Amino acid sequence: MFRNYLLTAWKVLLRRKVFTFISLFGIAITLTVLMVASTIIDSYLYPTGPQKNSDNFLSISRLTLKAKNSVNNSNPGFKFLTTNVSRLKSPELISFFTQPQSVATFLSGIKLNNSLRRTDSNYWKILNFEFIEGNYYSKEDVQAGKNVMVISQTTAREFFGPGKVVGKNLVASNQTFSIVGVVKDVSQMEQSAASDMWVPYTTAPSTQYQHEMMSGWEVLLYHSNPQMLVEMKSEYAHLLKNDFVTPDPERYKTAHSGADTPLERLARKFTGSWGDDSNLSGIIYLFIFGGLGFMLLPSVNLINLNISRIMERSSEIGVRKAFGASGSQLVVQFVVENILITAIGGIIGLFLSWFVLYQIGATDFIANADFSLNWRTFLVSTILILILGIISGVYPAYKMSRIHPVIALKGAL
Amino acid sequence: MLSHIIKMVWNRKRANLLIVIEIAMIFMVLFGLISSAYSSYRDFSKPLGFEWKNTWAISIGTGGRWKNETDAAPFKALFETLQQQKGIESVSMSSVPIFEYSGWSSESKYNGKEIYYGMNYVNETGPQDWGVKLIAGRWFGEQDNGQNYREVMVNRLFVETMFDEEQDGLKKAIGFDLVDDEEPTAKPMRIVGVFEAFRQQGHFSSDKPYLFFRYRLDKGYGHGSRNIYLKFENEKSVDYEDTLVKLLKSIAPNWEFTIRTWKSMRAGQIAETVVPMKIVGIIVGFLLLMVAMGLFGVLWQNINRRTREIGLRRAIGASAVSIQLQVVSEMVVLAGLAVLFSLFILIQIPLLELIDTVTWNNFWMSFVIAISVVLVMVVLCSLYPSRTAIALSPANALHYE
Numbered sequence: 001m002f003r004n005y006l007l008t009a010w011k012v013l014l015r016r017k018v019f020t021f022i023s024l025f026g027i028a029i030t031l032t033v034l035m036v037a038s039t040i041i042d043s044y045l046y047p048t049g050p051q052k053n054s055d056n057f058l059s060i061s062r063l064t065l066k067a068k069n070s071v072n073n074s075n076p077g078f079k080f081l082t083t084n085v086s087r088l089k090s091p092e093l094i095s096f097f098t099q100p101q102s103v104a105t106f107l108s109g110i111k112l113n114n115s116l117r118r119t120d121s122n123y124w125k126i127l128n129f130e131f132i133e134g135n136y137y138s139k140e141d142v143q144a145g146k147n148v149m150v151i152s153q154t155t156a157r158e159f160f161g162p163g164k165v166v167g168k169n170l171v172a173s174n175q176t177f178s179i180v181g182v183v184k185d186v187s188q189m190e191q192s193a194a195s196d197m198w199v200p201y202t203t204a205p206s207t208q209y210q211h212e213m214m215s216g217w218e219v220l221l222y223h224s225n226p227q228m229l230v231e232m233k234s235e236y237a238h239l240l241k242n243d244f245v246t247p248d249p250e251r252y253k254t255a256h257s258g259a260d261t262p263l264e265r266l267a268r269k270f271t272g273s274w275g276d277d278s279n280l281s282g283i284i285y286l287f288i289f290g291g292l293g294f295m296l297l298p299s300v301n302l303i304n305l306n307i308s309r310i311m312e313r314s315s316e317i318g319v320r321k322a323f324g325a326s327g328s329q330l331v332v333q334f335v336v337e338n339i340l341i342t343a344i345g346g347i348i349g350l351f352l353s354w355f356v357l358y359q360i361g362a363t364d365f366i367a368n369a370d371f372s373l374n375w376r377t378f379l380v381s382t383i384l385i386l387i388l389g390i391i392s393g394v395y396p397a398y399k400m401s402r403i404h405p406v407i408a409l410k411g412a413l
Numbered sequence: 414m415l416s417h418i419i420k421m422v423w424n425r426k427r428a429n430l431l432i433v434i435e436i437a438m439i440f441m442v443l444f445g446l447i448s449s450a451y452s453s454y455r456d457f458s459k460p461l462g463f464e465w466k467n468t469w470a471i472s473i474g475t476g477g478r479w480k481n482e483t484d485a486a487p488f489k490a491l492f493e494t495l496q497q498q499k500g501i502e503s504v505s506m507s508s509v510p511i512f513e514y515s516g517w518s519s520e521s522k523y524n525g526k527e528i529y530y531g532m533n534y535v536n537e538t539g540p541q542d543w544g545v546k547l548i549a550g551r552w553f554g555e556q557d558n559g560q561n562y563r564e565v566m567v568n569r570l571f572v573e574t575m576f577d578e579e580q581d582g583l584k585k586a587i588g589f590d591l592v593d594d595e596e597p598t599a600k601p602m603r604i605v606g607v608f609e610a611f612r613q614q615g616h617f618s619s620d621k622p623y624l625f626f627r628y629r630l631d632k633g634y635g636h637g638s639r640n641i642y643l644k645f646e647n648e649k650s651v652d653y654e655d656t657l658v659k660l661l662k663s664i665a666p667n668w669e670f671t672i673r674t675w676k677s678m679r680a681g682q683i684a685e686t687v688v689p690m691k692i693v694g695i696i697v698g699f700l701l702l703m704v705a706m707g708l709f710g711v712l713w714q715n716i717n718r719r720t721r722e723i724g725l726r727r728a729i730g731a732s733a734v735s736i737q738l739q740v741v742s743e744m745v746v747l748a749g750l751a752v753l754f755s756l757f758i759l760i761q762i763p764l765l766e767l768i769d770t771v772t773w774n775n776f777w778m779s780f781v782i783a784i785s786v787v788l789v790m791v792v793l794c795s796l797y798p799s800r801t802a803i804a805l806s807p808a809n810a811l812h813y814e
Binding site: 025104106111173208298307 | 432474710715
């Protein structure tokens with residue numbers, strides 16, 4: 001039976017090519033936009049670079065400190081980390097590191113802008129950087145405040161050209177660093193890893209950072225067992241609620257923050273939420289309603305087209321009804337037909353998305369990003385195709401099934 | 414004629430309703446894009462109030478919070494060293510960075526009048542160096558030292574908000590003491606001068622009342638001043654940046670210096686606004702094309718169905734042009750209904766002040782632009798179907814099956 005439906009659908013598609021083209025165009029464009037958006041979000045949630053083991057860690061990137069009359073929103077500061085976060089028992093590893101800072105370097109009259117992070121040594125144990133040459137700096141290097149540096153492949157090439165670079169010196173913000181390792185470039189989408197240069201945090205020119213409760217730092221909490229994330233999360237929440245240590249209760253009385261999974265971190269960013277709640281439900285609603293909202297206009301467009309196309313098939317409908325086909329059978333048939341054309345549009349959309357994503361990668365719109373279609377993209381596309389196919393097919397199918405066979409056979413609606 | 418068309422539209426109301434909904438949706442999408450583009454354009458075309466050419470911005474990182482006791486002195490040393498450098502036309506500073514989206518604002522009540530304004534600490538000659546235009550009073554000067562008031566300069570909008578009558582406002586403002594109603598005993602702020610405009614956050618920020626405090630190098634200021642600006646006579650090559658950072662580091666070795674040009678910061682802000690708009694524009698463009706083709710398809714199909722009706726009209730003497738006109742104007746009427754329906758929904762936005770960027774200032778203009786785009790689309794996609802309507806001769810059309 002389905003085979004018959006598909007055959008009929010195929011014949012209908014080939015009959016009025018202009019209409020088929022118009023339908024496919026709308027479907028393909030709609031699905032391309034949604035697929036590109038979902039692939040970009042996907043590459044954030046399921047990184048393939050240094051953060052690929054994102055199941056094993058949580059990040060703390062936003063902190064709110066409140067006092068009687070003031071609310072401070074910022075990134076956590078080093079003092080907050082040493083006095084509070086370091087007391088957590090459940091994580092196997094804790095890493096402190098700064099947000100990337102921009103450093104300018106001058107090379108024979110050319111200005112190079114690079115980003116630099118100051119990190120501890122656990123950073124390298126938690127994240128899976130791929131070393132091309134050399135290795136990361138050790139705990140001892142960090143403790144001793146040694147001027148050593150890990151740089152990315154592209155940065156190494158910019159500064160030294162091709163060849164070995166470990167052991168060479170590089171001057172960044174007036175400090176001379178000896179290079180100990182070169183890593184593969186990191187996509188900008190991997191927010192805890194992305195940078196061009198990494199140095200021990202103890203090399204900071206001033207020790208002022210040690211006294212700050214709030215300023216440009218970030219934390220990763222790691223456990224080898226992904227199930228332990230829940231416990232780390234609740235321990236952190238508990239610590240802030242009941243056991244927050246503050247150097248200055250006048251200025252900072254209570255602390256509000258959360259240890260986030262990648263999705264929660266994205267939720268904070270999109271919904272601008274600070275404090276204890278990452279507003280996870282907010283972002284899920286945003287994705288669902290945003291996606292459905294975007295499909296609304298194309299659906300109405302398809303519904304209109306489909307309704308007017310029923311006309312040319314009125315005699316077919318009349319014959320089928322006269323021979324005893326029920327309304328629901330006709331509805332199923334038409335919806336299946338509509339899903340078929342949506343699927344064809346979806347396949348075109350996949351090719352278009354691949355092309356658009358390739359262009360985004362090539363223009364370096366998001367640095368070092370590499371968006372690839374994977375099984376999750378296909379899954380999402382299939383769901384989108386089904387949704388679009390069903391919402392744009394059901395109403396016209398219902399209308400079609402209600403036509404009286406006598407009128408349909410006469411061909412005048 | 415019109416009533417006749419409306420009647421025909423009404424007779425097929427069920428089928429037409431969906432078409433109206435579709436046009437209304439694309440209209441609202443278009444309106445959203447146009448109104449945000451238009452409001453950005455309006456902001457962009459307002460005068461900035463200062464010159465951005467050939468200026469470098471040095472932002473200072475002190476590695477933590479600003480501590481005036483220890484940080485004011487090295488800041489002064491930096492400032493004065495830079496003033497002595499050859500080739501630098503002027504050195505100036507501000508506490509809140511210029512051409513960045515960070516601000517410092519206050520909502521206060523002065524002399525019984527509530528005002529919301531942005532403010533900034535600037536050095537004595539800063540505004541002059543940036544090319545800010547003085548329209549009344551004078552710049553800051555030595556005569557303000559040790560007085561029983563805090564000297565301030567305000568922009569024209571501040572004066573207009575504070576003193577409602579525009580004509581006398583400027584005269585009245587000079588020498589006026591702003592007394593904070595909440596702290597009437599504190600030193601009043603005396604307006605010594607009025608300048609035309611100063612949009613610190615750049616071209617895309619809205620113009621609001623603005624106030625300058627005077628920064629004194631010897632005294633400093635509690636929340637810090639981390640921005641120094643260098644103005645050059647001509648465009649300076651980046652080579653100089655290296656020398657400059659070395660010079661700065663020799664005075665304040667523990668501080669970090671980031672140097673950017675106002676030119677590049679301005680370009681960055683423009684790109685930040687224009688790029689998302691371009692992406693949305695491309696998507697909306699495709700949606701528009703999709704809707705146009707969809708309407709074209711629907712109309713074409715409907716015309717085929719009405720071949721006999723059209724044949725009858727032609728048989729009793731209607732000209733080809735009037736048939737075409739009928740097809741196009743039916744579509745235009747549908748678009749008109751869609752626009753009315755959208756107007757009903759969209760007008761809530763400025764009425765209830767739902768979205769900041771959609772105000773009465775740009776509402777009607779955006780509305781009219783969106784209407785013209787939709788009209789052009791509707792007319793274009795009904796032209797071809799209206800031609801097919803007259804392709805058959807009346808004799809053939811009458812017994813068309």
